[in-house]
Amino acid sequence: MRRLLHEMNPSLKFLAVTACMLALAFFFNPWTPLMFFLGIVLVQLLFSQTNWKLWSLVMLPFVFGAFGYFWTTLVFGESGDGPVLWTIGMIEITAQKWEHAWSLSLRVLAFSSISLLFAFTTDPVRFIQSLMQQGKLSPKLAFSVLISYQFLPVLKTEFEQLQQAHRLRGPGAKPTPFKRITALRRLLIPLLAGAVRKAERAAFAMEARAFTGAARSHYREIKLGHKDYALLGMFSLVLALSCSAVFWT
Amino acid sequence: MPVLKPIFQLDDFSFRFPESAQPTLHTITLAIYPQERLVITGPSGCGKSTLLYVLNRLYPHNCDGEVSGNVRIFGRISQEYEPGEANRHVATVFQDPDSQFCMPTVEEELAFTLENLQVPREEMPKRIDRILRMTGLDDIRHGVIQNFSGGMKQRIATACALIMEPDCLLLDEPLAHLDPLTAKEFVAWLGQLQQQSGLAIVAVEHKLELWGEFFDREVSLSENGAIQKDQAYTRRNAPFLPKRETAKQPKVLFEARDVSITRASKALLRGASLQLYEGEVMVIAGPNGSGKSTLLKALCGIMKRDSGMISGEFAGFVPQSPEQLFLSKTVEEELSYSGNSSPHDVKDLLEALALNPIAQDHPFSVSHGQKRRVAIGAMLADRRQVLLLDEPTAGQDLKALMELHHQITSRAQDGCALIVVTHDMNFALSIADTICLMKDGRLSAPLEPQELFSSPALLAEHRLYWPEKEESYATSFT
Amino acid sequence: MLKEWKLKEIVLMSLFGVVFGIVYLLFLHIGNLWAGVIGPLAYEWMFGIWFIVSIISMYIIRKPGAAFLPETLAAAIEVMLGNAIGPRLILSGIIQGLGAEAAFALTRYRHFHVGILMLAGASAGVFSFVYGYFLSGYAALDPSFVALMFTLRVASGAIIAGIGGKYIADALLATGSLRGYAIAKAEKGDARA
Numbered sequence: 001m002r003r004l005l006h007e008m009n010p011s012l013k014f015l016a017v018t019a020c021m022l023a024l025a026f027f028f029n030p031w032t033p034l035m036f037f038l039g040i041v042l043v044q045l046l047f048s049q050t051n052w053k054l055w056s057l058v059m060l061p062f063v064f065g066a067f068g069y070f071w072t073t074l075v076f077g078e079s080g081d082g083p084v085l086w087t088i089g090m091i092e093i094t095a096q097k098w099e100h101a102w103s104l105s106l107r108v109l110a111f112s113s114i115s116l117l118f119a120f121t122t123d124p125v126r127f128i129q130s131l132m133q134q135g136k137l138s139p140k141l142a143f144s145v146l147i148s149y150q151f152l153p154v155l156k157t158e159f160e161q162l163q164q165a166h167r168l169r170g171p172g173a174k175p176t177p178f179k180r181i182t183a184l185r186r187l188l189i190p191l192l193a194g195a196v197r198k199a200e201r202a203a204f205a206m207e208a209r210a211f212t213g214a215a216r217s218h219y220r221e222i223k224l225g226h227k228d229y230a231l232l233g234m235f236s237l238v239l240a241l242s243c244s245a246v247f248w249t
Numbered sequence: 250m251p252v253l254k255p256i257f258q259l260d261d262f263s264f265r266f267p268e269s270a271q272p273t274l275h276t277i278t279l280a281i282y283p284q285e286r287l288v289i290t291g292p293s294g295c296g297k298s299t300l301l302y303v304l305n306r307l308y309p310h311n312c313d314g315e316v317s318g319n320v321r322i323f324g325r326i327s328q329e330y331e332p333g334e335a336n337r338h339v340a341t342v343f344q345d346p347d348s349q350f351c352m353p354t355v356e357e358e359l360a361f362t363l364e365n366l367q368v369p370r371e372e373m374p375k376r377i378d379r380i381l382r383m384t385g386l387d388d389i390r391h392g393v394i395q396n397f398s399g400g401m402k403q404r405i406a407t408a409c410a411l412i413m414e415p416d417c418l419l420l421d422e423p424l425a426h427l428d429p430l431t432a433k434e435f436v437a438w439l440g441q442l443q444q445q446s447g448l449a450i451v452a453v454e455h456k457l458e459l460w461g462e463f464f465d466r467e468v469s470l471s472e473n474g475a476i477q478k479d480q481a482y483t484r485r486n487a488p489f490l491p492k493r494e495t496a497k498q499p500k501v502l503f504e505a506r507d508v509s510i511t512r513a514s515k516a517l518l519r520g521a522s523l524q525l526y527e528g529e530v531m532v533i534a535g536p537n538g539s540g541k542s543t544l545l546k547a548l549c550g551i552m553k554r555d556s557g558m559i560s561g562e563f564a565g566f567v568p569q570s571p572e573q574l575f576l577s578k579t580v581e582e583e584l585s586y587s588g589n590s591s592p593h594d595v596k597d598l599l600e601a602l603a604l605n606p607i608a609q610d611h612p613f614s615v616s617h618g619q620k621r622r623v624a625i626g627a628m629l630a631d632r633r634q635v636l637l638l639d640e641p642t643a644g645q646d647l648k649a650l651m652e653l654h655h656q657i658t659s660r661a662q663d664g665c666a667l668i669v670v671t672h673d674m675n676f677a678l679s680i681a682d683t684i685c686l687m688k689d690g691r692l693s694a695p696l697e698p699q700e701l702f703s704s705p706a707l708l709a710e711h712r713l714y715w716p717e718k719e720e721s722y723a724t725s726f727t
Numbered sequence: 728m729l730k731e732w733k734l735k736e737i738v739l740m741s742l743f744g745v746v747f748g749i750v751y752l753l754f755l756h757i758g759n760l761w762a763g764v765i766g767p768l769a770y771e772w773m774f775g776i777w778f779i780v781s782i783i784s785m786y787i788i789r790k791p792g793a794a795f796l797p798e799t800l801a802a803a804i805e806v807m808l809g810n811a812i813g814p815r816l817i818l819s820g821i822i823q824g825l826g827a828e829a830a831f832a833l834t835r836y837r838h839f840h841v842g843i844l845m846l847a848g849a850s851a852g853v854f855s856f857v858y859g860y861f862l863s864g865y866a867a868l869d870p871s872f873v874a875l876m877f878t879l880r881v882a883s884g885a886i887i888a889g890i891g892g893k894y895i896a897d898a899l900l901a902t903g904s905l906r907g908y909a910i911a912k913a914e915k916g917d918a919r920a
Contacts, residue, residue, distance in 0.1 A: 021815045025862045061759040068762040068769070076872045100867045107864070111815055119806060125353060138729055143361075144741035145800060147351035151742060152749075153395055154347050164551040165573040168566055169631070172576070172586055185898065186576050192746065192895075193572075193613060193904040198348040199742045200907070203735035204307050205349035208341035208419075209409060210365040212333035213734070217367050219360030268906060311733060312907055578901065614903030 005048040005117070009228040010127040011134045016235040017118045021111055023239055030102035031245035033110035039238035040113040047231075048121050055116060062112035070105040077101065124149060130222040140213035147202045151195070158194055162187055254324060255280040256339075256417050256449055257304055262318035264299060264309065264474075273299050275475035276318070279468065283416060286443065286450045286463060288482060291470035293646050297453045300470070301419050303327075304451065306335045323416075337366060340410030344422040344644075346402035350394050355386065355405055358394060362412050376412060383445065384408040385438075398537060400431035404438065411442065418443075420452035424459055425644040428537065428672035429714040432459045439463075455646040457485040458675075458716050487716040488647045490654055490679035496528035496661040497682050503564060503635045503666055508547050508557035517543045520557070521692040523685065525635060525666040530657055531695065532677040533670045535687030536712040541670045544692065545637040548668070562666075564635040565628025569643060571620040574627060575612040580604055583612050583627050590630040601659075602626045617645075618652050625656065635666045642673040650676060674715040678702060686711050728792045736788050736908070744797040747780035748804025755805070771879035775887025778851035781827035782844050782892030787899075789839060789909035794831055794847065798824030815862070819855060826854025827888075839913070845889030852884030 005013075024033060044050055075091055082095035128146055131137040166186065257280065264274040273296040281287055281304075289297045302308040306327055309316050320327040322335050343349050352358045356377060363373050381387045386408055389397070394405060403423055410418060424432040440463055443450055454460065464482040471477040503525040510518040517540050525531060533541055546552035549564040568574065577583040584604075585595045599605050602622045607615050612623050621641060628636060641653055650673075657667055657680050671677055677684060683695035688711055701707055702715055729737060754776050761769035780801050781794035802820025830847035831839075856877050859865060865873050896910065905911045 018815075018818065021818075021862075025864070028864065028867065061756055065759045065762045068764065072765075072768075073867065076869050077867055100864075104864055104867065115806070115815065119808075125357075140729055140732075140734060140737050141741070141796070143351050144734075144738045145744070145803075147738060148741040148745040149804075150350060150353065150395065151348070152745065155746065161568065162573050164546060165566070165568055166576065167551045168549060169574060169576055169627070170587055172588070185895070188750075188895065189898045189902065190572060190575070190613070192743075192899050193902040195742050195746060196739060196899070196904040198345075199739040200735045201343060201345055201348040202351070203733075203738040204302075204311070205341075205343055205406075206351060206738075207307060207311075207333055207734055208305050208336050208343070209362050210333050210336040210413060211361075211734075212331065212365070213729075214333075215367065216364045217370055217373075219357070219364060219370060219373050221370065268911075311735060611901045611903065614901070 001047060002049050004227065004231065005044065005121040006123075007227070008121070008231050009134065009222060009224045010122050010130040011222075012224060012228050012232060013118060013122065014127070016232050017114050020114055020235060020239050023243065024107060024110055027243060027246065028100060028103050029245060029249060030099055030106050031249050032242045033103065033106035035245055036238060036242035037106065037110045037113045039242060040110070040117055043234060043238060044113075044117045044120070048117075050120050055120060058116060059112060062108060066105040066108040069108055070101050073097065073101040073104050126220075126222060129218070129220060133218060133222050134224055138213065139211075139216055143206060143211065144203075147206070148199075151198060151202075154198070155191065155195065159187065159191055162190055253282045255282050255321075256323060257281040257451075258319075258321040258324070259303075260319045260321075262303070262320055263316065264296070264303060265315045267313050267315065271473070273314075273474050274303070274470075275473055277474075277476055279476065279479070281417075281449065281451060283449050284447050285466055286482075287452070287466045287468060288457070288460070288464040289451065289453045289468050289470065290455065290457065291477070292472055292648060293455070295470040295472055296474040297470055298421055299474075301341075301421055301451065301453050305339050305341045305419055306330060306332070333365070337413060338416045339419060340413050340415040340417070341419040341421065342403065342406045342410055342423050344425040346399045346406065346426055349406050350402075350409075353393055353395070354390075355381075355392050355394060355408075356390050358405065358409055359412050362409050366413060380408055380412040384411065384442065398431070399426045400428075400435055403427065403435055407439065407442070411446065411448075415448060417449040417451065420450065420454070422453055422455070422644070424454070424456055428712070429459060429674070429716070430672075430712050432456070433461075433714060436460055436463055458487040460485075487675040488650070490650065490676060492678075493530070493654070493658050493661075493680050495682050496658075496664075498527040498664070500527045501525070501561065502527045502529075503548075503559075503561035505548055505559045506557055508544075508554045508559065510543060510547055510552060510554055516690050518547060518554075519690040521547075521690075522557075523692065523695070525561075525668070527664050527666060528661045529682050530661050530667045530669065530680050532681040532684045532698075533668060533687055533692070534672065534674070534677060534684065534711060534713055539687045539711075540690040541687050542639055543690075544687065545639055545668065545670060548635075549633075549637055562634040563632060564637055565625075565631060565633030566637045567621060567624045567628065567639065567641070569640040571617075571624035572613055574624050575620075578611060579609050580612050580615070580623050580626075581608040583623055584630040586627065587631045589632045595630055598626050598630055601663075618649055621653070622656065625660065629665075634664070636660060636668070638667065638669045640670055640672070642671045642676050654680060672713070674702070674708075674713055678715075728796075732788075732790055732792075736790065739908070740784050740788060740793060740797050741800060743780050743784050744800025745804050747783075747797070748801040748808070751777055751780075751801055752805045752808060768876065768879070771876050772883050773887065774852060774855070774880045775848055775883035775885070775889075775891065778823055778827055778848050778855075778884050778888035779892045779895070781824055781851060782847055782888050783896045785827070785831055785847070786839055786844060786893060786896045787905060787908050787910045789836060789913070791832070791836060792828070794827040795821070795824035798827065798851075819858060822858045823851045823855045826851035829854070841890065841893055844893050845885040848884035848886070848888030848892070849881045850884070851888060852881040856880050 074093055077097045077100055084092045084094050085098055086093045128142050132139055132142045259277050259279045262277045263272045265272040291297050308314050310332055350358050352361050359377050360373055381390055462484050467480055467482040469478045501524055506522045507520045508518055509520050521544055535541055545566055547554045549566040575583055577586055584598055599608055604622055607619060678698050681698050684698055684701050685695050686693040708715055758770045781798045784797040785794040799820045802817045805816055827847040830850040834843055900910055
């Protein structure tokens with residue numbers, strides 16, 4: 001049970017997640033995103049093995065963002081109709097504004113929760129293989145992405161080495177604030193120059209192993225079965241229940 | 250003797266890159282037969298890698314090169330193959346172990362090759378099992394490629410090439426990123442595989458001393474990309490490098506005492522101490538991961554030490570890729586970057602390091618040897634009289650080694666002190682005043698070079714390979 | 728779309744996508760923290776950062792799709808790294824990429840001077856704003872505030888992505904590592920003419 005979300009077909013999961021987000025965009029009441037957020041967290045609690053400590057850490061910036069949406073909507077939001085709840089200085093907070101503020105900030109949380117569900121339960125390699133097998137993604141593109149993904153740790157090491165080497169050179173003759181910004185360019189350009197050379201070598205290595213981008217067989221078959229559709233049903237249920245908030249509030 | 254059909258047949262073949270005026274390969278006529286072990290040699294820039302890329306059909310397609318003459322692969326004109334088609338029979342292992350894999354694990358990487366060949370899924374496990382057994386890589390089937398050493402990565406790359414069951418294996422300087430002992434082990438391993446499978450091997454290589462008796466034919470190209478010699482291969486010894494006259498003065502320039510570094514509860518450096526005299530050249534050697542680079546970084550201050558003290562002149566660091574130091578758009582600006590040297594001193598440095606012809610070039614676009622000179626110049630202009638060179642010998646051919654030798658000699662004569670980290674014991678012997686060994690973060694007391702080279706136990710303990718020694722044994726018995 | 732591409736161009740484009748995916752993610756977190764303090768306006772003036780890979784990649788490779796694909800990939804990488812707004816971000820990537828691509832398609836992929844690059848950055852800004860207007864519910868905000876957001880975003884696209892992107896690609900060209908790509912050939916052509 002606790003592996004269900006991890007084993008779900010990644011392409012289908014991606015579709016489900018995207019559909020949920022698009023649907024949520026139509027709702028401006030605070031209850032729909034709130035219920036959806038709670039529903040998704042519950043689903044993830046039940047059907048996945050999530051490192052919740054890490055989850056909270058990643059969620060934190062989005063909570064900040066949600067708070068930003070909350071108060072800017074209160075300050076800059078359209079006044080709208082309805083009774084004025086409070087007046088703070090020049091700003092009148094109407095009932096509609098109040099509701100919109102809650103809705104927009106809770107929407108940020110709802111979006112974040114489903115995104116994190118996807119990120120925390122999806123293996124990137126399986127996702128790309130699934131996109132190739134079910135989504136008809138071009139193998140040339142798919143393997144280019146995989147090979148780039150393999151470069152991440154290499155690039156990270158290179159980045160650290162560059163930083164160290166630059167530390168040795170110091171801030172230069174006349175450090176100005178503007179020069180500090182260009183310091184980023186000084187890290188980025190050598191990093192990219194190295195990446196360009198690696199890209200070419202990698203492409204040659206792939207071609208030398210008879211990769212043509214044409215049709216291929218698959219060692220690891222990513223299946224699409226009943227379980228996947230059942231999970232899709234569950235996402236739909238959470239979405240439908242949240243959306244029904246329109247009728248009973 | 251049966252008449253064998255050649256795998257490759259080049260007739261009067263010439264090749265020119267669109268951006269260069271001169272052809273890189275010049276009227277090459279060459280036939281390579283099954284089961285041959287052939288090495289292509291020549292000075293750097295002579296087009297030997299280009300020739301290899303013509304054989305596996307990566308060129309001319311990938312660089313829009315201009316060709317004349319014919320290349321036949323298995324009797325068929327090269328251009329008639331689809332991209333990737335000829336590569337089913339001609340496999341390649343490249344030099345950079347870090348940029349030839351696209352999947353996370355060994356098993357998936359092997360499967361990638363089989364998928365390219367459209368091998369049915371049911372057949373794959375069988376072929377993967379077989380190749381893993383043949384290459385002795387059974388144990389690392391599910392290992393993550395990124396976590397392995399360079400030597401292991403080259404074996405994995407070879408296994409991924411062999412799983413295609415090719416007729417010919419091309420090797421593009423496969424030892425360039427390996428230390429000599431690992432390289433020797435790789436060569437022995439490859440020799441066994443070749444005997445089992447009977448495939449032809451064509452390698453581009455300049456470090457022939459590491460290959461022993463491996464090859465049976467040598468094609469050497471001249472500077473202008475024409476075949477100079479095509480003859481039976483003879484075993485090489487390590488190149489002769491002149492012994493440097495010592496320039497060591499009695500004045501202590503730099504001192505480190507009990508320097509320790511611990512990161513993530515792992516001791517990287519355990520109480521390293523050393524003293525450098527003016528004009529001294531010290532070599533530091535030891536296995537990969539023993540803390541050599543960490544030591545250099547601690548000595549020049551870019552890695553913070555947890556304890557210990559450092560005194561004397563400032564130390565400058567030249568990384569294995571010298572361009573990591575570069576911050577400016579021209580070589581001259583690079584030297585004057587810190588503002589610690591007057592324009593006059595910068596001029597003198599450009600002169601002394603023979604950088605004047607490239608003073609206005611972009612420091613990233615010059616040759617590797619020039620990059621290292623720019624880096625040394627930048628360090629000297631920053632008023633760092635102690636130079637720490639990290640693996641400057643890795644992947645360098647004889648000409649580059651000679652240049653490095655000259656560079657170190659001149660800097661020592663000027664009164665700098667140098668530390669050179671290297672695996673190349675032949676090179677170490679020719680330049681070192683003293684040698685320190687490193688293992689598990691511990692630095693030994695300085696040794697006289699002769700002390701080290703007369704102790705096979707010490708060499709073995711630090712995974713060092715000294716070619717002269719084995720060769721002199723070999724010759725004394727034959 | 729990829730028929731005309733060499734494999735090395737596809738890998739380069741993907742690698743750009745990956746590298747800038749990380750750069751984007753860094754700025755996303757900076758932006759998120761700011762947004763907590765000064766609201767959505769915090770993003771607007773720096774929005775061009777998130778269009779920059781389109782400009783760099785197209786300026787170097789110069790083939791149809793070279794703006795759209797890496798932008799989409801960068802967004803996908805942000806998602807796969809597990810720290811981002813998720814699949815919604817891929818959609819924004821697609822839309823921003825299409826915005827930049829549209830400008831190049833208009834000129835039939837023939838011109839790559841700074842004006843076109845700025846136009847592409849601005850166009851990415853317009854596309855992304857229309858999408859954001861719908862998805863983030865800007866409709867609920869005051870029209871004059873929305874107009875300010877729009878102006879800032881389009882200007883940021885033209886300046887940070889357009890000019891900044893050209894600056895980075897030119898600096899990369901100067902290192903000599905782009906030999907064999909369209910940008911290097913074009914430069915040689917210009918020199919001859």
